[in-house]
Amino acid sequence: MPALSGFLWLISYWLIGEVVIYFTGLPVSSGVIGMLLLCATLALYGRVPSSIAAAAQPLIALLAMLIMPGVVGVFFIIGELAGQWTAILIALVAGTLLSVVTTLWLLKRLIGQSYDR
Incomplete structure (x- = not known):
């Protein structure tokens, strides 16, 4: 339950x-x-x-x-995105890099705290 x-x-x-x-x-x-x-x-x-x-x-x-x-769902609106590929590519790359950097920073910070105890 x-x-x-x-x-x-x-x-x-x-x-x-x-x-x-x-x-x-x-x-x-x-x-x-x-x-x-x-x-x-x-x-x-x-x-x-x-x-x-x-x-x-x-x-x-x-x-x-x-x-x-x-x-x-993106498949059905692909025509509306035709002129936006540069913005989409920049958003994907920047979002991925920001996600990786944030994850690594948080991991380093949390692992550092566990060794300090």
């Missing part, structure tokens, strides 16, 4: 994200808002409860399948 409880928590945060999007009109996915709120809650809580971890683990294994609909 812990996985069911954790899954209900994940769905609840997604629905809270839906409510926030509905009332604010933000041009952001409700899943993103929900996950940001969940992240903030877990940061305040200080750890991930076992029920949420039990629900999230199978979803992480299916991450590629969860992302696939968005990737397939």
Whole structure:
């Protein structure tokens, strides 16, 4: 039952994200808002409860399948992106580099903290 409880928590945060999007009109996915709120809650809580971890683990294994609909959706709007390839390429390269640098910095910082203890 812990996985069911954790899954209900994940769905609840997604629905809270839906409510926030509905009332604010933000041009952001409700899943993103929900996950940001969940992240903030877990940061305040200080750890991930076992029920949420039990629900999230199978979803992480299916991450590629969860992302696939968005990737397939690009196929249908490819004509609208025809004149934007330079901007898309720059965004992809800059985003990838920024992601790698941020991950390496965080990893170095966290590993450094574990050796200091």
